[in-house]
Amino acid sequence: MVDAAEGTQAPEGVSKPKARKFKLLPWQAWAHEAWARVRGVVITGGIYTGKTAWAAAEVYDLLTRTMRGATVWWVAPENANIDAMWELFEPWAIRAGAKPRTHPHYYARFPLHGGGRLLGVTADNLNMILSKHPRVIVIDEAGRLTPKAWALLHARFVGVKKLIVMGSATLAPDFQKVQKTAKTLPKRWAFRHVTTLEADIVEADELARLKKELPSSVWDSDILGKPGAGGGNVFKNTRRLATLPWHTPPRKITPGTYEVTWDPAKSSDWSFLGVWRGNRLVWADRWQYEAYTEQTKRVARVCREWGGATCIMDATGPGGVAYDYLSAEGMREQDEDGKEVPRFEVVPVIWTAESKPAMVLALERVVEDGNLALVDPEHGYPYDVVVEEMDAFTRVRSASGLRYSYGAPSGQFDDGVSMVMLRFSGSLAPGIALLGHEEAEE
């Protein structure tokens, strides 16, 4: 290495920093040598390739050995990116006698080594450190920095002695420009692309899980580090599939023609109900502030109106209560006035950590293949909500890990997406727990 502590003289009164070694991965060893030789190193590639860890180790090495007293900027788009660096760096820094502060931006000083310091900031907070002139700049997740942040950084590049620019996405045009420079000026720059597979940090079974969970476009961008699609919005252009009119129950219905899907919610949240004929949504309803007892009566009414339609519902967690109520409704043969009513089935769907991603992937394919038809949002509420929520639904990778989560952007809802997803839960996603009545009641 970059042995995170090697070469650091133990100052008086400070215990000798414990060597915190990690053996450099082959690409990191390459980058380490390059970094000693050139002014700037650019690394692109997949997630979990050891980029952040490598750069943190280099910065440590530099502040304790080769460039004591330097001011280093560590810039990244989000706090979580700074946290990922800080988690590695702080213990090293403390052992080396630095006095880290974590507010208002991350901050480590090396008073014992000529006052060097590491200033970690998100791109939004760059202005907070503008007066602290850097000798070294590290940019992490460079593909997601805003043009404004790039403009501020570019202005500093000139006076800087050393630069590291890393990123897994190549969306930002400024990041692409830096890559181009690095590739064309090999005397001053070093460039390396490293895939998650090549880096070899992630275990094989974890990779197998991701391969199964992720659509190929996300695999290509996140694991192979190919520029282009991936991440972000899950369902591409749902609007094109929303051209249907809606209709009310026909007078005569052959039983089994329609199916109902219901995403129940406790009273303060939104409940979404859809009526389907095959893959076509024909009618929908959405409400809020209703007790489960009221909600289940409402859903039961809809199931009966549509010819005793089977209701596929989310029975995960508190949904289990709603499932019990609705099942009881479905078994009744008479309404309150003693009039005969159609019975209906209720099918509970249980979402799990494994089944939800599988389900999202399945629905993603359905949308891609155009095997879904929704009501035209021109028909207004709640059909416009379905399309809006589908279009906004996103995939987000956990800040520092290999988990992906799915949902509406914060502050928005995804009850309409769940309602649609339920329609496809049985047929398309193997591994979805689709229990029958008896099993569910166990």
Ligand SMILES: Nc1ncnc2c1ncn2[C@@H]1O[C@H](COP(=O)(O)OP(=O)(O)OP(=O)(O)O)[C@@H](O)[C@H]1O
């Ligand atoms: N040489 C190494 N030896 C052992 N573990 C390492 C090494 N390099 C990195 N790691 C570990 O691998 C994990 C991923 O590393 P790191 O976060 O640096 O990767 P990254 O490419 O920045 O990933 P992300 O896509 O999350 O930004 C971390 O837990 C890190 O501590």
Ligand SMILES: [Mg+2]
């Ligand atoms: Mg990283």
